[in-house]
Amino acid sequence: DLGKAEFEKEYGRISTASTGSILRKIIELEQQGADIFFGELSFDINDLMRIDSNGNGYINIIRLTDIQDKPKLFSTFMLCLLAEIYSQMPEQGDSGRPELVIFIDEAHLIFDQASKALLDQIETIVKLIRSKGIGIYFITQNPTDVPNGVLAQLGLKIQHALRAFTANDRKAIKMTAENYPLSEFYKTDEVITQLGIGEALVTALNEKGIPTPLAACMMRAPMSRMDILTQSEIDTINNNSKLVKKYQETIDRESAYEILNKKIETAQEAAVQEQQRKTEAKEAQRSEPRQGSAMNPIVKVLTSATFIRGAFGILSKILNK
Structure with a gap:
């Protein structure tokens, strides 16, 4: 029950069944490495929007090599990142150039096994984040991987x-x-199966915000090497990055288990101190002399019946003279 009062004050009463469900979700995330991942330093949004001395922006690549085995962790991370970007960026309306463009590869991993609440949050952020000057591209093999x-x-x-x-x-x-x-020009379901390498069907919004007619296009090949970076190339890029010192250091944050243990130890120490205080108070009471049980001899004489009769007798003789 430790911390229950604080928790209920913040979130209200939660049933035991709901608490168990929440714990199971947390354990699932923890098994995918969330306790380590989210314990590290979070991305500074400004680091994603840096520009060089020539006014050109940077391409930041978040390299996740084993996300296919950790879909819950990936979707939670992306939701946190999008929510943080949305909360920190000011409103811009329809700006001529986006401040930040995010490309999310293997986007189906965000939505796989995601709860309805999570999907609703992602949908809300995607709707509103454009007004912040942020563009989002979801990259996946099939559009049906993305919720409607x-x-x-x-x-x-x-x-x-x-x-x-x-x-199927x-x-x-x-x-x-x-x-x-x-x-009117294509049978879309047939054309999709007939596209060759470098070909694609494209539709966009025109200047009035209306979707343009579907067009079959030849894609321009990227003006870069289309290959996987070697480990030495990755190391060279990282070593030349100004952000390495900021994000490379591992942070050993206090876990919830450690925090709870500290609270338990503090509570136990307080209980021991309180018990010791009560014991000392009882011993002090026993050592104090009891008033009334051993009356002062002078007071005892002055209040005795014999003394009082003698005093009245002396006063009577003096008055009779």
């Missing part, structure tokens, strides 16, 4: 080829085609 509420907020859609090998694949392609504007 979030998908409806995305103005730019780029669809590469999908292949149909099974009946064909159904998924039909559903995918229905997420794009109707076209």
